[in-house]
Amino acid sequence: MSESFGGVTTWRGLAALVAPNGWGRFLQDRPLVALAALLVLLTALVDILSPGAVSPDWVAATLIFAAPLGLIAAGQTLVILTGGIDLSVGVVATTAGYVMATLSPNGAVEAILVGLGLGVLIGLINGFGVAVFQVQPLIMTLGMGLVVTGVLNVYAQQTVAAGAVPVVPDVIRQLGAGRILGIIPNSLVLWSLLGVVIIVALKRSGYGRVLYATGNNRIACRLAGVRVWQVLLVTYAVAGLLSAVGGILLSGTTNVADRGLAEPYLLPSVAAVVIGGTSVFGGAGGYSGTMMGALILTIVAGLLVVVHAPAAMGQIVYGGIILVVAAAYARVVTEQT
Amino acid sequence: MNGSAATTSGPPPVSMTRYLIGRNGWTIGVYALLGLLFFFTFAVNPKFSAYDLRSLALGALPAALAAVAEAVVVFAAGIDLSVGALIAVSNVLAASLMVNADFAHSLGLAAVVLAALTVAGLINGLIIILSRVPDIVVTLAMSFVWSGVALLIMSQPGGGAPPEFLALATGTFMTPWVPNALIVLVVTVAIVWLPIRSRPIGLSIFATGSDPQAAMRSGVNVVRARLTAYALCGFFSGAAGLALTMNTGAGDPLSGGFFTLTAVATIVLGGVSLAGGHGGLLGPLAAAYVLALISSDLIFLGVSPSYGQVIQGTIMVLVVMAGGLAALRRSAK
């Protein structure tokens, strides 16, 4: 890979110029490039299979549907970075959206705050179990998910019996489905803003540093004086908050608030994180990859609709993509160590 | 490193019986809980009949087998999040193959289904080992793939099986108080697991989960042990799917549902540690019945299923927190 003759007159020359240490190392250092390429490829595929489908409207719709997934996956990203996993994100999102909707007739702002607060509370309980009692995150969040599902059902029955009808407030509907100047989706703005905050926090704040450190090597953290339980507690609470935001946004996007709202988002949230390059073991990765992952998954879902793929193929392709991408990361990463 | 003769025979200063009881404490506890629950059931429902017992056993059967499937993988310090999807595959495969078969054929077809699912489990294991991707991610992805396979086999609920085949689980044995479902459960597990458990192959599964380095020093083939665990998981998932077919009399590609997560919850309640290396199947079997019994009791008492879910989930959370606390105290010594 060392030929570059008087400029980039050959493919090899171009390759050598762009990736002097080989493609493997290049992709590993800049996984976003690979993901962006995949994104472009998929978009092209959509246009090939359904000519003219790719329009500004299509882009906007894709972004609108990717945003809630992206937010739910944000919390998942943080938790996975610590080496854990959060199986309650779907439930938390649903709860936040549903409760907000039922309370909204009494004041939209209060309702939203309650929804967010619930997310934080559930996250704190998760964090408590994981950090203090050292319960495995899989089990703790699984159990909390079941508990909250049950509580939500009870709550739903009581509100229905009391005659209250869940209503998604206008402001949320605007947020979820509306657009600025008819083009830029509001949800994209929200997602981008939060995305920037998260990315900056991960890269430039002390919390971000200890988060990565915790996922990397808990012993080193301890020896350097970091109290790991504090990091975990905060992380799960933030994950709960972000899931709640995602759930509220989703209710606005779909203008639906029912108990099945965000259930199907659990596995895709993990998938988005994995595709985005964050290692399941923790300690490496970031949110920008997850955002790309959320977009990719949304486009893939749309793709399957466009080709009228039977549900079966859709599932298989979905699973196949996760496997292939994860295996590619595993191969590239282990080569370097 | 003192010079005393404390090392002559090693065992702790209590009798063997007490030691064995202490070691199996959790399992004994779960069975005690089950017994208490039965008392409770009879107390609130004096009309609890053989029929009720039969439906209990029938309802618990697929979940119990799913728990067994998950437990075997967890023994090897792994996890399989595709158990539910595998169950769905088994269910629709059986229902579509057996729809026009007679009883004799259906038995043969059942064997085919079991073989196919064992291979499926093996595929899971191979992908995990060859791709070097963590088992959580692989089985998560494969859960989508297997769900898709189930949909390919049968896109709508349908199919069927000969009534004699269904009666294998729905009927009773000798007296109305001994449900077939319970017998099927015990026999299946006993025939397949007991011979493996005490042989080197079964022990190597536990060894791999307990301490892979020591296992390698002992000459254990760790790769083979893990593959065996995943293959067994496939087998028992297949059995669970067959049980589901016997239960519903039909196939439903979406029947996988909550099996995976419930299976994990069940084995934790049954005293199996997710860290792997030790545990048994007795605990999870009882735990499956405990959960089924709690659920049916709550329904009988008119408690809405949601409360039931809250209770189940809370129990699980409290149980694992207590377990975590106990582990902490042990390691701090």
Next chain:
Amino acid sequence: MIVSGASMSEPILEIHGLAKNYGPVVALRAADVTVRAGEQHGIMGANGAGKSTLVKILTGVVRPDAGTISVRGQVRAIRSPTEARRSGLATVYQESSLIPDLTLEQNFRLTRTPLPAVRRWLDELGLHGFDARIMARELPLATLRVLDLARALAADPQILILDEMTAALPADLTETVFRMLGQWRKSGRALVFISHRLADVSSICDGVTVLRDGVTAGVVEPVRGHEDQIVALMLGNVPRPVGVAVSSAEESHESSRAAVLEARGLRAGGALRNVSLEVRRGEVLGVAALEGQGQQELFDCLAGVRRPDGGEILVDGRVRSFRDPQDAIRQGVVLIPADRAQALLRLRSVQENVALPMVNRPKRWGLINVAREGSQVLQAIRRLEIDTRAQSEVRRMSGGNQQKVTIARWLASGFKTLLCFDPTRGIDIGTKRQIYGLIRELAASGAAVLIFTSELSEIQLVCDRVIVVFDGSVVGEMPARVADEATLLRTAHGMAADPGSAVAGAVS
């Protein structure tokens, strides 16, 4: 035990020219070992001499780059533990091979070892009537080791290899084991005994192969009470390039310096029994000890990594109790562990690694002042001459540079007392000298340093004062100028210091 006339029998194990490299690191250069039938043969060598690599090759865990192994005259290629067993070699490893979560009976069934055979050997060793239904994790370490031995013997091997097996055994059990093995080998088999316990080796071995720097330095027939030959071979007859022996300046003022960190009667975990020491401002106190004499527990207690079972720790004269390392760090006590893997975030950059303590409390979790942090980190990097840009990933650096990063971390965050646990393990000579030089500088500018190194020859390069720890207690204390390798080796092995030295250390 004077050697019997077993030296004339046939060789049962011959190792010729064994070599193994791990990348640029040469673990074995050309090792030769010959063991005869009926012989008990020892293998000794300092850390890094190649002992553990040799064992790994013999047990099939690692394949050699060159050389041959022959058993009873037949060349064998040992590619796996199973093949090692088939070649007639049975090993008792440094760590038990019993599975903790299985019962003894299950453990033996796992390896297809017949229980009666194991019981027979246990009887010979004086362990009667144990119950095989016990789980391995419930048993004390000494029992596990004996069980490992019984299992190895039950495989009826030609050659039995014991790798540091007696380290966990109490004295009486060790004697029983040796007595039994002495009988066992008479049937024409052989025992290979790898240990750093000079006394044990010279008691039971007919011959000892000494490794140094990856080659066989010599073979000796040991005589109990006169182990100097072995020690000399381990050290090398050629005077080692010791480098500038740093003069311990102002020795006479030592005792007048304030003790920054003090331990009184510290006890922990069984291995650490009773250690008291004082680390003073401006002084480097060295700890010399063989493996597993309690020094790990000592450092862990002082750094807040574990709580002592007994005794006290004082900082600046006040008793302190450390719940976790953060408490210790707040008192200015910081630890550099031996295992770089423990201290480093492998996937993160040098900058993040060095700056980690700066964000260790929630108060510090806000936005980072990148410029200020950057300059602090850069200062530390420059001072240590770390050979990389601050942004590259730590895992791509050499071992020496990685160790420098762990030190840079505390340089940048500040400290009063530095605890270094074997900081130069596995590091090249050049970097070692740099690190030692830095430690001397730090002490000169007022820090208190406590350092443990397993490389006894280097104690004099960096320490002002040395204490020797054996079997969990302090068995010797001396100024650095008399702490040469031979003296330390003897004291660390629990023996009296060389009577020929000018100042005799404390006798064990």
